[in-house]
Amino acid sequence: MSATRVLVLNSGSSSVKYQLLDMRDSSRLAAGLVERIGEQSSRLKHTPLATGGDPREWTGPIADHDAALKAVSEELSKDGLGLDSPELVAIGHRVVHGGKTFTEPTVIDETVLAEIERLIPVAPLHNPANLTGIRTARALRPDLPQVAVFDTAFHTTMPESAARYAIDVATADAHRIRRYGFHGTSHAYVSRATAKLLGKAPEDVNVIVLHLGNGASASAVRGGRCVDTSMGLTPLEGLVMGTRSGDTDPAVIFHLARVGKMSIDEIDTLLNKKSGLVGLCGDNDMREIQRRIDEGDEQAELAFDIYIHRLKKYIGAYYAVLGTVDAIAFTAGVGENAAPVREAAVAGLETLGPAVDRELNAVRSDEPRLISPADARVKVAVVPTDEELEIATQTYALVSRH
Ligand code: ADP
Numbered sequence: 001m002s003a004t005r006v007l008v009l010n011s012g013s014s015s016v017k018y019q020l021l022d023m024r025d026s027s028r029l030a031a032g033l034v035e036r037i038g039e040q041s042s043r044l045k046h047t048p049l050a051t052g053g054d055p056r057e058w059t060g061p062i063a064d065h066d067a068a069l070k071a072v073s074e075e076l077s078k079d080g081l082g083l084d085s086p087e088l089v090a091i092g093h094r095v096v097h098g099g100k101t102f103t104e105p106t107v108i109d110e111t112v113l114a115e116i117e118r119l120i121p122v123a124p125l126h127n128p129a130n131l132t133g134i135r136t137a138r139a140l141r142p143d144l145p146q147v148a149v150f151d152t153a154f155h156t157t158m159p160e161s162a163a164r165y166a167i168d169v170a171t172a173d174a175h176r177i178r179r180y181g182f183h184g185t186s187h188a189y190v191s192r193a194t195a196k197l198l199g200k201a202p203e204d205v206n207v208i209v210l211h212l213g214n215g216a217s218a219s220a221v222r223g224g225r226c227v228d229t230s231m232g233l234t235p236l237e238g239l240v241m242g243t244r245s246g247d248t249d250p251a252v253i254f255h256l257a258r259v260g261k262m263s264i265d266e267i268d269t270l271l272n273k274k275s276g277l278v279g280l281c282g283d284n285d286m287r288e289i290q291r292r293i294d295e296g297d298e299q300a301e302l303a304f305d306i307y308i309h310r311l312k313k314y315i316g317a318y319y320a321v322l323g324t325v326d327a328i329a330f331t332a333g334v335g336e337n338a339a340p341v342r343e344a345a346v347a348g349l350e351t352l353g354p355a356v357d358r359e360l361n362a363v364r365s366d367e368p369r370l371i372s373p374a375d376a377r378v379k380v381a382v383v384p385t386d387e388e389l390e391i392a393t394q395t396y397a398l399v400s401r402h
Contacts, residue, residue: 003086003087003088003089004022004023004024004087004089004396005020005021005022005023005029005081005085005087005088005089006020006021006023006088006089006090006091006092006392006395006396007019007020007083007088007090007091007092008020008021008091008092008093008094008388008391008392008395009069009091009092009093009094009133009137010093010094010133010388011065011093011094011129011130011132011133011134011136012126012129013125013128013129014035014036014037014038014039015033015034015035015036015037016033016034016037016065016068016069016072016133017032017033018030018031018032018033018072019031019032019388019392020076020081021388021389021392023089023392023393023396026389026392026393027049027050028049028388029048029049029050029079029081030046030047030048030049030050030075030076030079030081031046031047031049031388032044032045032046032047032072032075033045034062034068034071034072036062037062037063037064037065037067037068038062038063038064039061040060040061041059041060041061042059042060042061042062042068043057043058043059044057044058044059044062044068044071044072044075045057045058046058046072046075046076048075048078048079050079050081051079053079056075058071065132065133065136066136066139066140068136069083069133069136069137069140070140073140083140083141084141088141088144089144089145089396089399090144090145090146090147090395090396090398090399091137091141091144091145091146091147091395092105092146092147092149092391092392092394092395092396093108093130093133093134093137093146093147093148093149093391094130094149094151094185094387094391095116095127095130095134095148095149095150095151096123096126096127096130096150096151096152096182097116097119097122097123097126097127097150097151097152097180098116098119098148098150098151098152098153098156099115099118099119099122099152099176099180100156100176100178100180101115101119102115102148102150102152102153102156103153103156103157104153105147105148105149105150105153105394105395105397105398106147106148106150106398107145107146107147107398107399107402108134108138108146108147108148112148113131113134113135116130116131116134116148117131121175121176122176122180122233122234123234130148134146134148145399145402147394147395147398147399149185149390149391149394149395150184151182151183151184151185152180152181152182152184153184153185154181154184154185154187154188154219154226155179155180155181155182155184155187155219155226155229157225157226157227158179158181158226158227158228158229159227162179162227162228162229162321163178163179163180164178164179165177165178165179165232165233177233178233179229179231179232179233179237180231180232180233181217181219181226181229181230181231181232182215182217182229182231182235183211183215183217183219183231184226184229185387185390185391185394186209186211186331186332186385186387186390187209187211187217187219187221187226187229188226188390189385189386189387189389189390190209190211190329190331190383190385191207191209191219191221191224191226191329192224193329193368193383194207194209194327194329194368194381194383195207195224196368197327197368197369197370197379197381197383198326198327198379200326201224202223202224203223203224204223205223205224205326205327206220206221206222206223206322206323206324206325206326207221207325207326207327207328207329208220208221208315208318208319208322208325208327208328208329209221209329209331210311210314210315210328210329210330210331210335210345211331211332211335211385212239212311212330212331212332212333212334212335212338212341213242213332213333213334213335214241214242214243214284214333215235215241215242215244216238216239216240216241216242216246216332216334217229217230217231217235217238217239218230218238218239218311218314218315218318219318220318220321220322222322227321227322228317228318228321230246230314236271236272238314239307239310239311239314240276240277240280240306240307240310240311241276241277242276242277242278242284242285243272243273243274243275243276243277243278243279243284244271244272244273244275244276245271245275245276245279246276246310247310248271253267253271256270277289277303277307280299280302280303280306281297281299281300281302281303282299283300283303286333286334286337286338286341287337287338289303289304290304290338290340304340304344307341308341308344308345311341311345312345312348312349315328315345315346315349316349316352319352325352325353325354325378326378326379327378327379327380327381328346328354328378328379328380328381329380329381329382329383330342330345330380330381330382330383331382331383331384331385332385335382336382336383336384336385337364339361339362342356342361342371342380342382343356343358343361346380352378353376353377353378354372354376354377354378354379354380355372355373355376355380356371356372356380357371357372357373360372360373365382366384367384368381368382368383368384369381369382
């Protein structure tokens with residue numbers, strides 16, 4: 001196959017993020033973002049990485065996703081990389097929810113679109129936006145293979161014992177209630193990159209991956225396959241996040257409804273948007289929280305401690321799930337950058353095997369690296385995630401086989 005370029009699209013309800021990659025060497029040719037689609041002040045930011053030119057920004061009305069994608073194509077065309085280029089071999093779409101159906105990246109056809117649509121009730125915010133992005137791209141290049149890469153796919157290997165909630169089976173099945181997990185593309189990429197860092201095949205290592213961004217999730221990966229993850233039916237379950245509570249007693253919801261007289265929508269907003277770090281201390285950016293802690297702010301310190309306590313509980317749980325652990329890998333905005341979070345999360349776990357070397361932990365780098373002392377029985381790694389590269393790699397691998 002001569003064409004080697006893959007466009008990766010991540011379509012939100014009012015935004016589109018994109019990257020164009022050349023899969024001959026996995027290099028990035030361009031990257032950008034369209035925001036505030038549908039408003040008067042939509043913004044397009046385009047970085048022409050292939051030419052090394054300066055980022056170009058444009059503000060003005062972009063009515064819908066169709067107009068957004070056309071604007072992106074125009075920007076790409078300025079460097080000879082437009083959507084009409086014969087070098088473009090496929091478009092890879094990030095799709096948040098693939099349910100139980102989609103265990104692998106999938107070439108999109110009408111049946112696939114219908115199934116993604118059928119999953120809207122379990123992903124009401126994300127799947128409609130992803131579908132809009134796919135339909136728009138298909139209309140622009142109907143001849144081009146388009147591939148859906150699902151956030152849930154990596155977690156479909158979880159055994160039933162981890163994937164099911166202990167609630168009435170008939171009710172759960174009728175409403176497709178189970179633990180799906182998210183951030184799967186990142187967990188897949190990072191667990192494999194961690195194995196590589198250890199000089200081993202993914203099949204030969206057990207890894208605990210801690211994806212700590214604004215959203216955060218942990219996963220237990222045995223021999224390259226996910227056996228448990230902290231997010232569930234939705235991304236609300238699990239770790240303390242920027243604005244999400246993570247685990248709470250479900251009875252908190254009944255209590256807020258019955259006693260607090262809050263509506264279901266208000267509780268949804270409370271737990272998803274006004275909880276986690278922002279609910280605990282008013283800030284969801286770990287940099288700001290660290291700055292406040294350095295100034296002696298007790299509220300910020302408590303928020304940090306609650307965040308770390310939950311993280312430790314999941315590390316402990318995944319030790320028990322995996323039996324033996326070769327490495328703990330930190331990734332995403334907080335995991336890649338916040339040395340104090342990494343140090344605190346692993347502190348006191350030395351008898352289990354992992355340890356963090358202070359000097360190595362303080363090093364700033366974009367490269368995957370070990371931050372544990374050479375003699376640590378369990379390695380601790382920092383592995384920058386790259387979901388776009390993973391989507392492009394999976395897309396290219398799939399269309400190359402066809
Ligand atoms: P998402 O993709 O979920 O929006 P990211 O993975 O980009 O999130 O992570 C964003 C978060 O990373 C920010 O909210 C901030 O808390 C954290 N972060 C980014 N840079 C740093 C840094 N240098 N130190 C500490 N935290 C950081």
